[in-house]
Amino acid sequence: MISVRHIHKKFGKLDVLKDFELEFQAGNSYALMGPNGSGKTTLIKIILAMVLPNSGDVLVNGQSIKGNTAYRSQIGYMPQIGRYPDNMRIGQLFSMMQDIRPEIKDYDMDLVKAFGLDTMLDKPMHTLSGGTRQKVSAALAFMFRPAILILDEPTAGLDPIAVEVLKNKIKREREAGKLILITSHILSELEELTNQAIYIFEGEVFFNDSVESLKDITGENKFSTAIARLMEWSLKKNTKKTELAHV
Numbered sequence: 001m002i003s004v005r006h007i008h009k010k011f012g013k014l015d016v017l018k019d020f021e022l023e024f025q026a027g028n029s030y031a032l033m034g035p036n037g038s039g040k041t042t043l044i045k046i047i048l049a050m051v052l053p054n055s056g057d058v059l060v061n062g063q064s065i066k067g068n069t070a071y072r073s074q075i076g077y078m079p080q081i082g083r084y085p086d087n088m089r090i091g092q093l094f095s096m097m098q099d100i101r102p103e104i105k106d107y108d109m110d111l112v113k114a115f116g117l118d119t120m121l122d123k124p125m126h127t128l129s130g131g132t133r134q135k136v137s138a139a140l141a142f143m144f145r146p147a148i149l150i151l152d153e154p155t156a157g158l159d160p161i162a163v164e165v166l167k168n169k170i171k172r173e174r175e176a177g178k179l180i181l182i183t184s185h186i187l188s189e190l191e192e193l194t195n196q197a198i199y200i201f202e203g204e205v206f207f208n209d210s211v212e213s214l215k216d217i218t219g220e221n222k223f224s225t226a227i228a229r230l231m232e233w234s235l236k237k238n239t240k241k242t243e244l245a246h247v
């Protein structure tokens with residue numbers, strides 16, 4: 001459904017993504033992991049054409065995203081920090097987004113209702129708490145029933161009840177066969193929501209396989225311990241590289 005082909009991205013002298021090759025298939029839910037600054041958001045933004053790579057391409061349903069904006073309508077994106085016009089009210093924001101997508105009439109209002117956003121449609125965006133802005137972003141990501149959901153640290157800043165609501169929604173969408181890509185530093189959450197693990201380290205894809213094989217390869221039954229093992233290995237590989245560089 002999404003093919004990342006030989007993507008290379010530099011910011012100045014920093015090689016953030018080196019020759020990335022990844023495939024994302026419908027019906028799977030992918031945990032995109034890696035240390036701070038390892039390039040997770042950059043990869044997501046390249047898939048959304050919000051950042052241009054230095055080389056390589058992304059195909060969505062077999063079609064290059066270059067010079068193509070139509071594919072974006074298949075993706076629901078929840079950014080790490082949602083930025084909205086300050087004076088716009090929640091209701092106006094929803095209407096504006098609905099006007100941009102006139103082909104869709106059957107909105108998914110599950111999260112709007114579950115988060116109680118329907119009772120605060122008159123509130124201007126600049127008056128909202130961080131968590132409420134996050135709820136608005138979540139509601140928008142799901143509203144147009146996209147086949148692909150890309151969620152960048154979706155539960156950051158949400159209260160525990162809202163976290164459960166969002167996690168249950170993600171699970172329902174996954175069961176309905178959607179492609180889901182989630183970045184998070186909360187491993188328990190990724191364990192609950194995903195079946196595929198991608199670990200990025202120093203600009204490279206260090207691990208890319210099912211959660212089952214992650215557990216097999218590391219010999220660990222618990223997801224968080226398996227990831228901890230992977231992190232140790234990535235650091236060792238790095239130490240070896242550094243040692244070799246000094247020889």
Ligand SMILES: Nc1ncnc2c1ncn2[C@@H]1O[C@H](COP(=O)(O)OP(=O)(O)OP(=O)(O)O)[C@@H](O)[C@H]1O
Binds near residue numbers: 011014037038040043
């Ligand atoms: N617009 C930009 N200009 C320059 N450097 C950037 C830009 N965007 C990202 N970077 C750098 O690219 C690297 C990867 O950043 P990115 O936000 O993709 O990491 P991340 O894995 O999502 O991090 P985190 O876990 O902290 O959210 C970082 O070193 C960051 O400083």
